[in-house]
Amino acid sequence: MIRIELKLADQPFTLMVSGQKVVQIFHSQQAITFDNPRDNYYQFTFDNKLIGIDSSLVNEQSISLFVNDEFATQLALPAATGDETKKGWLGLAALGFKLFKSAKVIKVVLAGASVAGYAWLFSIEFALMLIACLVVHEYGHVRAMQYFGIKTKGIYLIPFVGGLAVSDDKITTRWQDVVISLMGPAFGLITSVLSLVLYYATEMEIFAGVAVLSALLNLFNLLPILPLDGGHVLKSISFSMRSWVGLSVCLLGVLFGLWLSYTFGLMLLVFFLFIGALEIVFEWRGRHTSHLMPLDKYGQGFSAVMYALVVAGHIAVMMHFADSENPILSLPMKILSS
Numbered sequence: 001m002i003r004i005e006l007k008l009a010d011q012p013f014t015l016m017v018s019g020q021k022v023v024q025i026f027h028s029q030q031a032i033t034f035d036n037p038r039d040n041y042y043q044f045t046f047d048n049k050l051i052g053i054d055s056s057l058v059n060e061q062s063i064s065l066f067v068n069d070e071f072a073t074q075l076a077l078p079a080a081t082g083d084e085t086k087k088g089w090l091g092l093a094a095l096g097f098k099l100f101k102s103a104k105v106i107k108v109v110l111a112g113a114s115v116a117g118y119a120w121l122f123s124i125e126f127a128l129m130l131i132a133c134l135v136v137h138e139y140g141h142v143r144a145m146q147y148f149g150i151k152t153k154g155i156y157l158i159p160f161v162g163g164l165a166v167s168d169d170k171i172t173t174r175w176q177d178v179v180i181s182l183m184g185p186a187f188g189l190i191t192s193v194l195s196l197v198l199y200y201a202t203e204m205e206i207f208a209g210v211a212v213l214s215a216l217l218n219l220f221n222l223l224p225i226l227p228l229d230g231g232h233v234l235k236s237i238s239f240s241m242r243s244w245v246g247l248s249v250c251l252l253g254v255l256f257g258l259w260l261s262y263t264f265g266l267m268l269l270v271f272f273l274f275i276g277a278l279e280i281v282f283e284w285r286g287r288h289t290s291h292l293m294p295l296d297k298y299g300q301g302f303s304a305v306m307y308a309l310v311v312a313g314h315i316a317v318m319m320h321f322a323d324s325e326n327p328i329l330s331l332p333m334k335i336l337s338s
Contacts, residue, residue, distance in 0.1 A: 140187030141165035174236040188218035226276030240294035
């Protein structure tokens, strides 16, 4: 895939081209809709003018631009940067993971194993509460992907690890990464608030348990550590500034995660940190050929504010039960304050 920067009427546009197909068109980092009336021809309206793009000569390193169906100019394209990954055990692991995702029957097996595993460790009631929180969280990611037109394969529940929303397509902007990452915890916050309302309406402690469990689960996911959702928000903001800033901030997140793992004995977090470290390496190595459109300063600030608000919402739910006589309901706040 190649990215083409151009100006029309002194306005910046970006084309994402794969083969002879125009995948997406952006104006000032905002995706715009376009039509495909015939093969290798795309058009959209801008400033009351019909802009046409003929990509039939992409293989000859050029595209043609039309204005109101009249030829305007011919643009030379940069040489396509290879996205071929180096072969090795990492490539084999990626292939194995891809095959794993393609097996649809595995969804049911993993979901059943998750329920059975959590029920064996705790209770069937806790298992169902936890699965419900995980599904709502991952559904938030799926809805965000669908909003951006990204095809999804659905939700996978992984026993003793959590859940995973799997997509068929790649994201094309840092903004998409931020929104998709935050929508999981945001849907989790909605779950907590609704459960809180139901708790006061029915006085059934199971709803209070769902509210607290959802808040704790999503707050953990918002830690600024890759590959958690908070780490993705941090990566998108910091790498949009400078690549060395992104690398430094993400490495600080790894150190923070190691400190948490040592302090609280969270061995599972070490596994996440290993995956996150690989992601940082790939991000750094591909910094010069990345097709991801960075956030501007407004986007960076807005993303940080959204992140802070979602974090504050989950902390507020936990604080609400900090003085509860039920030790289970007050436990998350005790953990947070320790």
